[in-house]
Amino acid sequence: HIDLDRDKLVFEEFPLTKKAFKKIEKIWIVACGTSYHASLVGKYMIEKMALVPVEVDLASEFRYREPLINQKMLLVVISQSGETADTLAALREGKKRGAKTLGICNVLGSTLPRECDYVIYTHAGPEIGVASTKAFTTQLAILYLLSLYFAKLNGKLTEIRTFLEDMLRLPHQIEIILKGAEVVEKLAPQYGNAHNFLYLGRGIYYPIAMEGALKLKEISYIHAEAYAAGEMKHGPIALIDENMPVVALVPKGETYPKMLSNIEEVICRQGKLIALTEKNCKEIGEKANEVIYIPSSNPFLKTILFTIPLQLFAYYMAVFKGTDVDQPRNLAKSVTV
Ligand code: F1P
Secondary structure: OEEOOOOEEOOOOOOOOHHHHHOOOEEEEEEOHHHHHHHHHHHHHHHHHHOOOEEEEEHHHHOOOOOOOOOOEEEEEEEOOOOOHHHHHHHHHHHHOOOEEEEEEOOOOOHHHHHOOEEEEOOOOOOOOOOOOHHHHHHHHHHHHHHHHHHHHOOOOOOOHHHHHHHHOHHHHHHHHHHOOHHHHOHHHHHOOOOEEEEEEOOOHHHHHHHHHHHHHHHHOOEEEEEEHHHHHHOHHHHOOOOOOEEEEEOOOOOHHHHHHHHHHHHOOOOOEEEEEEOOOHHHHHHOOEEEEEOOOOOOOHHHHHHHHHHHHHHHHHHHHOOOOOOOOOOOOOOOO
């Protein structure tokens, strides 16, 4: 519940007092697939805003790593379906070790919310397709609100009104992106025959690049890999040539100059560059083969806006290739085994 007039944010399902929050030494987030990518974004947001250490694990790996989790920690478990077997196993492991558990889930009445101490629903509505889309963006929105909530409890943010106002602008900004979808659509015939894609992002945009690459793989069956852009020179740069399109996420802000030099590295090796950036980033417009402009917003919330064209790109590529967008081969909506 958001009350702008009183500068208040209340999670009715997750009532935490300042005293209870102070006792939490560490937050641990576990999830699989798309929900794991949201978890990585969550780590950035919570650590930066609330100054609480956050650890993220793939739920499918959690059981193999003897996690040092205990009753002084909060385990946040994220799952669209609430039925992913590995995620539920990680939840049970955390509970066994005494951690308090918070589920972030989309499906009411699923197993995850029944087994967690607290639950926050994403309220994204039913997802028709197998590949998570609106579940991801709503997970990011919840994690953003959670970061603000923790920051306020921790005394790191006194006024959250401006953050919330930025958030309330999101639906309109998303509509602007959707109205301009033909910019993305026209890329499909140009790039639809490529066999490999590289996605690059830095900082909080690295997991967004991971999610973009996953969507392309899931629904269009094109191989795509995401790299933290700073890792390019540690290997993937060897792959760059005219047959390797690169999707680069270039928001304004601290990562911009470094991303610009990554872009130059791609261009001078004849790589085809599709850049997602913001309006007044002129250099990108001049250098990239294709540019998709994203409306400006708060640095954390922009991740949601950058996600939409990546989802659209995977969608139009799948349509171009004639694959079944809603029911991709070999994939299940809930991975219950
Ligand atoms: C996790 C997930 C999805 C993916 C596919 C298989 O699901 O990996 O991200 O798109 O549907 O499962 P969940 O735990 O978020 O329901």
